[in-house]
Amino acid sequence: MIVLNKDTIKIEKEQDVVFFRNRVAEYADKIKMGLVNKTKLLTAASELVRNMLRYANGGKVLCEIISHATLQTGVRLTFSDQGPGIPDIEKAMQDGYSTGKSLGLGLPGAKRLVSIFDIKTQLGKGTTVTITKWKNG
Amino acid sequence: MAAKITVYQALNKNAKKLHEDWLTQQMQDEGLREDLISNEELRLESEEFLKTFLAAIKDDLLEDSNSSNFDKLNEMLAGISINRARHGFSPRETGYYIFSLKQAIFKTLEKEITDLKKLYTEILRVNKLIDSLATVTFETFIRGREEVIIRQTNEISDISTPVIQVWDNILALPIIGTLDSSRTQVVMESLLMKIVETESTIAILDISGVPAVDSLVAQHLIKTVSATRLMGAECIISGIRPEIAQTIVHLGIDLSGINTKASLSHALRFAFQTLRLEVRKKTDKTAS
Amino acid sequence: MEKIPILKMGDFLLVTVQIDLYDRLALNLEADLVNMINKHQAKGVLIDISAVNIVDSFMGRILSNIAQMSKILDALTVVVGMQPAVAITLIELGLPMTGVRTALNVEKGMELLKRNRILDSEEEETTSTDEDDSAE
Structure with a gap:
């Protein structure tokens, strides 16, 4: 696997979200990702960034374009924060579960929208979510 | 040496x-x-x-x-x-x-x-x-x-998703072969694009060519119908064979929120009704 | 602070969302709309989201909220012009937005609102004069 482009974006306030989304859209366009897949990626990114702002007061996102040996290219986003962490990951990944007042679709919804979803969390230390969306699915 | x-x-x-x-x-x-x-x-x-x-x-x-x-x-x-x-x-x-x-x-x-x-x-x-x-x-x-x-x-995927405009405001999409998730995405995409393009309000999804409907396929169908509704159009599923109706019920799949019709012609009739259209046999007035 | 304009057209309110909503803007829109419905006794709200590229669960919830709130205030909300990619994404996300009426474009949305208005007034009159015009 090769990383072709790389960029880190800090998320501290609500306005950063728009900038971040535009950057992700740029990356998706760069590898000519289809409109539907791009929308899915952007929506998943939007969910995760919102989580980061709400529960961890922000953090940073690493944006990468990655290329696989098997002709697959995609966009990989790594969201890392230093928030309180998630006490019960299994529950957090269930539809309709929320500690805040949201719909509880953030994490499970984001997972359904991307190709690869990975979450690591440590109580009191923070959470890292990595998502990858391939160009063709 | x-x-x-x-x-x-x-x-x-x-x-x-x-x-x-x-x-x-x-x-x-x-x-x-x-x-x-x-x-x-x-x-x-x-x-x-x-x-x-x-x-x-x-x-x-x-x-x-x-x-x-x-x-x-x-x-x-x-x-x-x-x-x-x-x-x-x-x-x-x-x-x-x-x-x-x-x-x-x-x-x-x-x-x-x-x-x-x-x-x-x-x-x-x-x-x-x-x-x-x-x-x-x-x-x-x-x-x-x-x-x-x-x-x-x-x-x-290109040849297997022909979206046909059968009437003003009515689209039909015959699905032939198995519906998996990547296929569903193609079907949904081409159907929704065509809806926007033709401003159609009714889409008929004909599944007579789908060999079997299990809970996964049903889920894909429900997704397609829901997405069509989000766009502001109605989606009818037609071509449900009796054995498919049986499996659907036996598997406990809930299709009650979806408009289903036995055949494409029934679906078309329903679409005409919804759009307040009438198809009549022409009576020859000069003969009388 | 940016604001999304709300236009009044007779009994109806018209909102065209031209930019990608972020949270504060969406919340403001919700509050503004509810106030406007109340102030003008509006009977219908039309929200055009054809220029919106992303609707995530938060924005989806705001739209559902507006629909529900306006219903309580006796106004029908129609969301029009959703892009195919957005619709597919919302379904995959698990947000079918049941309860929100939709239409393909502003024109069809307006028709829906007007038809709904006629149905309403017919109910109010309760005198069923010419009901069966289809029967021959």
């Missing part, structure tokens, strides 16, 4: 014999596809390859198969492998092409190099070189196969 001979010299000297040996090796293999490649073609291809191979190892630098000396060889090998992938050779058959060369070379070296120690080191070097060539073979072979698969997938 004989001990000083290089691999290149040894092989070059016996090039003709080497070629014959290699061909014999290849033809001995029961996997040889005489239906896909003729002996004559194979002979020419092998001769050309051997020539390039010898040119590449002329300086006796066998270790570094990435060096520019080997560019032409690697390129040629990649070409051969991709070609074989496209023509439907199996990985084994393709791999044997390069591995049989190894046998032939060893045979020649055994004869030419008498010093056992030298023979051993040279064989190791050749072995390593051929292995790295084999890697190139497999990499390109697989890439060739993948290209074939991707092309076919695209072709299939």
Whole structure:
């Protein structure tokens, strides 16, 4: 696997979200990702960034374009924060579960929208979510 | 004197014999596809390859198969492998092409190099070189196969989702074959695009050509219907065969929120009703 | 602070969302709309989201909220012009937005609102004068 482009974006306030989304859209366009897949990626990114702002007061996102040996290219986003962490990951990944007042679709919804979803969390230390969306699915 | 001979010299000297040996090796293999490649073609291809191979190892630098000396060889090998992938050779058959060369070379070296120690080191070097060539073979072979698969997938999804405008404001989409998640995405996308393009308010999804409906397929259907509704159009599912209706109920799938009709003509009739259209037989007034 | 304009057209309110909504903007829109419905006694709200590229669960919830709130205030909300990619994404996300009425474009959305208005007034009159015009 090769990383072709790389960029880190800090998320501290609500306005950063728009900038971040535009950057992700740029990356998706760069590898000519289809409109539907791009929308899915952007929506998943939007969910995760919102989580980061709400529960961890922000953090940073690493944006990468990655290329696989098997002709697959995609966009990989790594969201890392230093928030309180998630006490019960299994529950957090269930539809309709929320500690805040949201719909509880953030994490499970984001997972359904991307190709690869990975979450690591440590109580009191923070959470890292990595998502990858391939160009063709 | 004989001990000083290089691999290149040894092989070059016996090039003709080497070629014959290699061909014999290849033809001995029961996997040889005489239906896909003729002996004559194979002979020419092998001769050309051997020539390039010898040119590449002329300086006796066998270790570094990435060096520019080997560019032409690697390129040629990649070409051969991709070609074989496209023509439907199996990985084994393709791999044997390069591995049989190894046998032939060893045979020649055994004869030419008498010093056992030298023979051993040279064989190791050749072995390593051929292995790295084999890697190139497999990499390109697989890439060739993948290209074939991707092309076919695209072709299939293109031809399998025709969205037809059957009337003003009415679209029909006959689905033939299994509905998996990637197919559903294509179906949804082309249906929704067409809805926007034609400003249609009713879409009929005909599933008479879907062999079986399990809970996963049903879920995909429900998704498509929901997405159509989000756009502001109604989606009717038609062509539900009796046995499919049975399985749907037995599996406990809830389709109550979805408009279902037995056949495409029933769905069309329903669509006409919804759009307040009427189709009537013309009565011939001049006759009376 | 940017604001999304709300236009009044007779009994109806018209909102065209031209930019990607971020949270504060969406929340403001929700509050503004509810106030406008109340102030003008509006009977219908039309929200055009044809220029919106992303609707995530938060924005989806705001749209559902507006629909529900306006319903309580006796106004029908129609969301129009959703892009195909957005619709597919919302479904995959698990947000079918049941309860929100939709239409393909502003024109069809307006028709829906007007038809709904006529149905309403017919109910109010309760005198069923010419009901069966289809029967012959």
